[in-house]
Ligand SMILES: Cc1ncc(C[n+]2csc(CCOP(=O)(O)OP(=O)(O)O)c2C)c(N)n1
């Protein structure tokens with residue numbers, strides 16, 4: 001099977017896991033997990049230089065999920081990469097679980113740093129990239145941020161510092177799904193024009209369809225070539241992507257699918273794979 | 279057990295009432311209109327409601343500016359972001375300028391549940407209490423919430439009111455003796471005094487019943503106002519019982535337990551035990567599971583009462 005199809009299947013697997021995990025937990029954030037699934041799949045199964053058997057390998061590439069509420073998709077990618085058993089995904093958000101409601105590096109192997117208080121992850125990523133420069137290491141730092149999240153002032157403080165210190169080893173990805181908790185970002189608190197803002201903060205920008213695997217891979221290789229400045233991949237996405245009745249539905253930001261909905265969602269996702277395999 | 283109502287639901291309702299009465303009441307939230315229940319006010323008074331997006335620091339600064347132009351402002355987000363992320367804006371723009379901003383935060387404590395520690399404020403009272411001019415109130419149920427919000431809107435100056443996410447028992451069905459700045463006794467007893475706030479008042483009342491069955495008579499005092507602290511009732515209770523327990527859904531440092539300790543140490547030292555979270559972060563789980571794991575049940579209060587009784591000698 002070609003690389004693109006196998007990554008599509010990987011992303012589909014992450015989506016299935018997200019549905020099963022949140023349905024089992026009875027809470028969580030499926031919408032923003034589904035919108036990020038293709039990006040996360042490309043990172044974990046193609047782009048990142050990492051070693052699941054040695055999560056603390058000093059030369060590993062770092063990934064920070066700044067929009068930490070989307071951790072179901074991260075946990076699925078970690079488990080499917082071999083950081084911990086896939087069965088553990090079912091413990092999401094349960095008492096005593098290593099899989100917390102928001103990422104916690106002291107509990108989950110492969111998680112770099114606590115995130116979920118929006119705006120904080122990108123600053124931490126800047127720090128990691130800066131450490132890479134200090135130590136003359138070749139690792140790269142990737143950070144996924146939300147389009148609602150960029151309303152936080154801290155994001156722009158981080159953006160300023162990353163270009164000031166010429167962190168070309170830093171690559172942010174914006175999950176541009178157009179929605180936040182209270183509705184469309186343009187209605188709640190518009191951060192537009194987005195591309196111009198990042199450009200004026202001194203970043204290299206690449207705009208892509210965040211569900212198109214070749215475009216995602218291409219953007220990541222482009223980012224690697226950019227010297228002297230950080231890159232942001234502005235990924236146009238659909239919140240709830242992959243499940244017809246969850247797509248662009250604001251409520252599925254922070255609501256788990258009910259058991260029946262989960263069943264339907266899984267059927268849809270599995271049907272998609274069958275089509276690719278033929 | 280009677281009715282269950284979340285304090286944030288009571289807040290949403292009373293805010294609409296107050297909006298009718300006070301035409302200069304303005305409400306702000308930070309992408310949490312539904313979660314904070316300020317959406318009710320938003321649909322009734324769209325011209326006096328502003329969603330500030332996911333930008334809590336700016337929200338507090340804007341609240342201060344609005345208040346400086348004679349608005350009464352209610353600014354509402356989750357407790358951790360209201361007091362943590364925006365702490366210095368609350369300190370300087372709001373408290374230092376002594377402006378009419380009511381920081382009403384929902385999702386206080388570990389009863390937030392499954393979202394886990396990132397969203398569980400267990401330090402908010404200690405962040406708000408030392409701010410000069412700030413009043414700090416933790417209502418025990420829906421009824422008291424309404425009275426506290428009303429008092430805050432009708433009293434000049436900054437307030438921090440901490441509310442919760444889950445439905446909790448209604449303690450005050452018909453009437454509630456809430457008075458800003460006053461603690462009040464709900465049961466009489468001369469063996470031990472239990473001071474509680476928020477959802478822990480219910481646990482304290484349960485503990486009181488169990489203790490009474492075992493022959494220990496406890497006076498339970500609702501200390502919904504943590505600042506200004508009612509020194510008089512603390513000293514009276516210490517004199518009457520000689521043994522004090524505090525209970526709060528918060529770290530044992532900086533909140534109710536600290537406030538009561540300070541008053542006792544300076545005025546009438548007696549043995550004291552603090553029930554609360556002991557220097558650790560929360561985690562994901564159901565509120566019930568977390569209350570058990572973090573020592574916030576009626577049982578924990580009973581044990582603290584017995585321990586303090588032994589120390590009283
Ligand atoms: C500092 C902070 N404020 C508020 C929240 C509550 N919150 C969690 S997710 C969210 C909306 C995020 O929207 P977006 O960044 O667009 O995420 P996505 O659409 O990708 O899920 C909010 C307001 C938070 N986690 N952190």
Ligand SMILES: [Mg+2]
Nearest residue numbers: 147148177179
């Ligand atoms: Mg979004």
